[in-house]
Amino acid sequence: MNTIWFPDLSEGDAPKYQALSDAIRAAIASGQLAEGEKLPPVRELAWQLKVTPGTVARAYKVLVDAGVLRAEVGRGTFVAGPAPEPSAAAPVPAPAPQGGPAPLAAATALDWPETVDLRSPKLPDCGQSALMAEAMRALCAAPLPERYGRYPKHAGEAPAREAVRNWLSTADIGAFGAEDIVLTHGGQNAITLIFQTVLRGEAPVVFAEELSYAGFRHAARLARARIVSVESDAEGIIPEALHEAIHTHGGQLLCTSPEVHNPTLVQTTLARRQELARVISHHKLHVIEDDCYRMGQGRLPGYRALIPEWAWYVSSLSKELTPALRFGYAVAPKGWAERLRRALQHSSFGMAVPVADIAAAMLADPRARGVAQAVEARVDDYVRRAVNILGGFDLRWRQDVPLIWLRLPRGWRASAFCVAAERSGVLVRSADDFALIDGKAPHAIRIAINGQIAPERFEQGLEALAALLADPQDAIAV
The missing domain is CATH 1.10.10.10 (Winged helix-like DNA-binding domain superfamily/Winged helix DNA-binding domain)
Structure with a gap:
């Protein structure tokens, strides 16, 4: 201009x-x-x-x-x-040239909202919208196959399952094939279906960390299961605490996120994973490994690589490409995929055919990995900006994770801080949002990366948080 x-x-x-x-x-x-x-x-x-x-x-x-x-x-x-x-x-963008697919561009401008919403991650658009749009146009341009006039069938999902198998080359989850993969309507749907597949009896017991992804609680409620907290430390779940919980409560299933724990970002060490794998195998306990927050290459072997007979691996496209498609998947333990697939059939008659086809086209596109890497790089940029502003406080962060865990300074309670932050135009999540009913919540908050707002506006929101952190608002209740 x-x-x-x-x-x-x-x-x-x-x-x-x-x-x-x-x-x-x-x-x-x-x-x-x-x-x-x-x-x-x-x-x-x-x-x-x-x-x-x-x-x-x-x-x-x-x-x-x-x-x-x-x-x-x-x-x-x-x-x-x-x-x-x-x-x-x-x-409509021009079709791809003969020499290969066309480059992708961001589809939306960055926003400058009055309220800076940092409650849940929002991905920057690094071409994934254009990738999805191309897949949709290609689907609509071609004559619809006969299977679009029928309920979903397992055989029709083969391209999507194969695309997921190739996509998971960045995760160390042991040997598996396309037949071990069950497609679901997002990661949360996969977790709920595994609960329905595994749990037995009138009052089954499920274990999770004291601070955990809230979706575990919701899945337990739907399954009429009781969820029991297990103590953790800086290396992950404490094996002795898990053994004691099993001895006291019984239990059929453990829910955990060893690669990127939500909300604290703790990564379970390899030695601790191996100890926990022995406890899980000894007690014949199923374990869900929720890997939805990992971006890029996995760092350590997952539970499915360590105990393939008991571990369920769950992830989705939500934190790498888009949450809008509601496309997730579970890699089942050997011999369990068909039972999980039946649970999906009984709940929704299978995976939506257009969703599976669009996801298959996106994952198979040679540009998809580059788009995911670009998303990760943009998240890294926002994380660095946050650390530059909040680095003087008690933070836990990783460049490849769209979350920051912040323990509040003395004088702040999490609930009061969240109220004060909202008054300052910033929304964050309290540790209480992740605490189980019998769990303990520290005075801490989770800050999520919002890559859909302008970096300068993101920094303004963090500067508002920094000002609050530096000036605890002690109050006397009457």
Whole structure:
């Protein structure tokens, strides 16, 4: 954008973001803004126009979604071409050239929200939206196979299961084949189905860490199971504590995340995994290894590699490519896949055929691994920004994980801090959200990476948290 061109937004009753988007459309149509021209950063244009950064970010996002502008991660926002009318459909990207698939671009502009939501991870768009769009267009362009007129069948999922098998080459989960993979509607669906497959009796017992992914509790409730906490330390679940819990309560299933524990980010050491594997095998206990938060290469052997007869490996596309597709999978212990598949059939008549086909196309695309790596790199950038601001406090973090665990300084309780943070325009999760009914919650919070907001806005939110952390609000209850 030419810096001498600044629209007058003072006239008219339209919202400021709409007035700005209309002005940009008009400037493109008149030739004032040329195709490929770069628009100024959000904060710079907001200052020039005397509006909030959120107004500019919203206007950019409206035009990116309409295909008028294009957003390139790390580079900025550019004029995409001649501006269509507001009612016109966004342009369809050109098909891949003969020499290989076309490069992918981010599909949405980064937002500048009033409230910085850091409760759950939100992936930056590094091309996965375009990857999914291409898969959908290819599916719609081809004549639908006969199986689209029937309920899902196991044989029809073969391409998706093979794609998952290849995708899991980055995970050390022991020997397995496509027949050991059961496709599910997300990772949580896989966990719930495993509960239904494994648990027996009127009041089954399930074990989990004192702080655990809340989905374990929800799955236990659906299965009418009682969930019992097991003590952990800096190396993971304590084997003696698990042995004692089994001796006291019985128990049929352990739920854990040894690679990336949610919410604390503890990685169970190899020695501790081996000790726990011996306890699990001795007591014939099933174990769910929830690996949904791992990004990139796995670092240590999973339980399925150590005790393949008892371990269920669960993951999904949610933290690597997209949570919108609701595509997950479980790698079952030897001999158990068919039983898990029956549970899926009985609950939903199988995996949705279009979802399986779209996921198969995305995972098989030679660009998919690069997109996932780009997502991981962007998450790394946000994590580094967070550590630069909050590094003086008690943090646990990893560059390849979209979470940060922060123990609050003396004077802050987690519940009070979350309320104060919300008043400051930042949403985070209290440790209480992850505590089991019989578990203990420290005064700590989990900060999730939101890669869909501008890095500068993300930093502003963290600076607000840092100010609160540096000034505990002691209060006397009456």
